[in-house]
Amino acid sequence: MNEDFVEAVLSVVEEIPPGKVMSYGQVAAQFGSRSARGVGWVMSRYGSDVPWWRVVQASGKPPSCHENSAREHYDAEGTPLRLTGAAYRLDRSAFVA
DNA sequence: CCCGTGACTTTAT
DNA sequence: AATAAAGCCACGG
Numbered sequence: 001m002n003e004d005f006v007e008a009v010l011s012v013v014e015e016i017p018p019g020k021v022m023s024y025g026q027v028a029a030q031f032g033s034r035s036a037r038g039v040g041w042v043m044s045r046y047g048s049d050v051p052w053w054r055v056v057q058a059s060g061k062p063p064s065c066h067e068n069s070a071r072e073h074y075d076a077e078g079t080p081l082r083l084t085g086a087a088y089r090l091d092r093s094a095f096v097a
Numbered sequence: 098c099c100c101g102t103g104a105c106t107t108t109a110t
Numbered sequence: 111a112a113t114a115a116a117g118c119c120a121c122g123g
Contacts, residue, residue, distance in 0.1 A: 002120065024105050028118085036105035038119035043104050045121095052104075063104040 005033070009042040016054040018077050023058040054079070 008031035016022055024036035033039075040063075043052050053073035056062050062070035062081075074081055 005119070025107085025118095028105090033119070034106085034117080035119040036107095037103065037117090038105090040104040041102095041120060047104070055104080057104085058106055065104055 005038060006042050006046055008033070009039050010046055010050050013043075013047075013050040013052065013055055016051065018054075019079050021054050021056045021060075021079060023056055023060070025058055027055055053077075 009027060012022075012027045012030040022030075024039040025034070028035050028039045036058075039055070043050075043055065043063075051073075052066070053062065053070040057064075060081075061067070062074075071081070073079070
């Protein structure tokens with residue numbers, strides 16, 4: 001497998017500060033790729049080792065699966081979930097509404 | 098080598 | 111606003 005790809009994704013996700021979230025596309029863009037699917041693919045396999053709940057869809061909503069579990073993490077970490085899906089494109093950094 | 102699949106994104110109709 | 115199609119990366123069959 002391309003450990004570089006995996007390593008890049010995991011690194012970016014692990015660097016997301018608490019209370020902030022990044023979209024898959026933004027995470028991919030952080031390491032010079034554009035594959036949100038690649039990121040999601042990595043997450044499905046290696047997400048267990050990274051704060052996957054800090055990675056959300058471009059719409060700002062948690063992943064299609066795990067949304068319920070993600071809310072527990074948000075509640076525990078205090079991550080606000082008021083992303084309306086507007087700021088992610090202009091702000092390529094970890095964002096929070 | 099080609100096709101399908103997956104925690105996705107974006108543009109166009 | 112909602113739906114459709116294309117694009118993207120990696121893996122398995």
